[in-house]
Amino acid sequence: MRVFAxxxxxxxxxxxxxxxxxxxxxxxxxxxxxxVYVDKGACPFECCTYGDWIVLEETKLYDQPDGTQAVAALExxxxxxxxxxxxxxxxxPVEVIKAMVDDIGNRFEPGDQFYLLTPQxxxxxxxxxxxxxxxxxxxxILSKEDCEANINDCWAVYQNEPxxxxxxxQVKTSSGETGWTxxxxxxxxxxxxAPVEECAAP
Numbered sequence: 485m486r487v488f489a490x491x492x493x494x495x496x497x498x499x500x501x502x503x504x505x506x507x508x509x510x511x512x513x514x515x516x517x518x519x520v521y522v523d524k525g526a527c528p529f530e531c532c533t534y535g536d537w538i539v540l541e542e543t544k545l546y547d548q549p550d551g552t553q554a555v556a557a558l559e560x561x562x563x564x565x566x567x568x569x570x571x572x573x574x575x576x577p578v579e580v581i582k583a584m585v586d587d588i589g590n591r592f593e594p595g596d597q598f599y600l601l602t603p604q605x606x607x608x609x610x611x612x613x614x615x616x617x618x619x620x621x622x623x624x625i626l627s628k629e630d631c632e633a634n635i636n637d638c639w640a641v642y643q644n645e646p647x648x649x650x651x652x653x654q655v656k657t658s659s660g661e662t663g664w665t666x667x668x669x670x671x672x673x674x675x676x677x678a679p680v681e682e683c684a685a686p
Contacts, residue, residue, distance in 0.1 A: 504593065504596070505580075505591070505592055505593070505596040505598060505613050505614070506590065506591035506592075507590055507616050507618045508588050508589030508590050508591075508618075509588070509589070509618065509619075510616050511610070511618055511619060512617040513616060513617065514612060514615060514616075514617055515615050516615075517575055517599060517612050519574070520572050520573065521572075521573045521574075521575055521601050521602075522571075522572055522573075523571045523573060523601060523602040523610065524568075525569070525570065526569060526570060526571045526602050526604075526651075527569060528571050528602055528603050528604065528605075528651055529603065529604075529605050529674070530604075530605025530606050531674050531675045532605065532673060532674065532675075533566075533672070533674075533675040534565075534566040534567060534653075536563065536566075536672055537563075537564050537565065537566045537655070537670040537671060537672035537673060538561060538562070538563055538564075538670065538671040538672055538680065538683050539558045539559065539564060539670060540669040540671055540682075540683070541667070541669040542557065542558065542560055543557070543655075543665055544556070544557055544558075544663075544665065545655055545657075545661070545662075545663025545664060545665055546663055546665065547664070548664055549570060549572070550572075550652070551664060555662075555663040556661040556662075556663045558655070558657065560683075561682075562658075563658060564655050564656060564657055565656040566653055566654075566655060566670065566672070566673065567653075567654040567655065568653070569651060569654060571602050571650070571651050571652075572649055572650045572652070573601050573649045574647070575599035575600070575601060575612065576599060576600040576601075576642050576644050576646065577642065577643040577644070578597065578598050578599065578640050578641065579596075579597050579641055579643075580594055580596040580597070580639065580640045581594055581631070581639065581640060582594060582638070582640075584639040586620060586621040587621045588618075588620065588621060590618060592639065592640070596613075598612060598613035598620070599612045599613070600620075600625065600646075601617075602649070603646075604619065607622055607623035608620065608621055609622045624637045624638050624639055624640075625638075625639070626638045626640075626641065626642070627641065627642060627645065650666050651666060651668070652664050652665070652666050653665060653666070671683065
């Protein structure tokens with residue numbers, strides 16, 4: 485614990501002469517980060533895809549994300565279209581403790597601060613800093629405790645334990661009804677997964 489604290493202190497002292505996060509490629513701009521960031525169109529895991537889905541459990545569709553008015557009901561094994569979605573993310577503060585150039589080409593120095601947003605699969609995240617949105621390789625952005633145990637690889641520490649942020653998906657039925665649900669029991673969302681046999685045609 486003391487060794488880790490000393491390491492962090494030395495990194496921050498080294499950075500005091502001038503540091504600044506350099507984003508290789510911006511994916512957008514956002515002047516102020518809200519308490520809950522709504523990432524429209526996001527598909528938040530590796531191999532995630534919209535398109536032809538099959539309902540695995542009875543599901544209600546609502547008029548809007550976080551809505552309370554039901555507009556349709558889906559039956560098990562019904563074929564539907566996953567149209568789009570949005571992830572409601574609580575930004576997770578991150579502090580850089582070691583100089584780093586990630587696989588994307590972003591440059592970080594000790595003392596830099598940014599926020600993790602939507603997970604994108606394979607350890608990558610959407611992130612925000614100083615009004616700029618960008619992608620970051622977050623494989624070795626760890627909790628303080630995990631960073632202490634992996635000090636050679638860890639280069640940044642997040643403040644809050646990652647949580648499963650609500651993912652609302654818009655679904656269209658074969659009869660043309662459209663609504664929203666945050667349930668994930670659909671076959672076809674994971675393009676890397678095997679089809680669910682229980683709904684396969686005889």
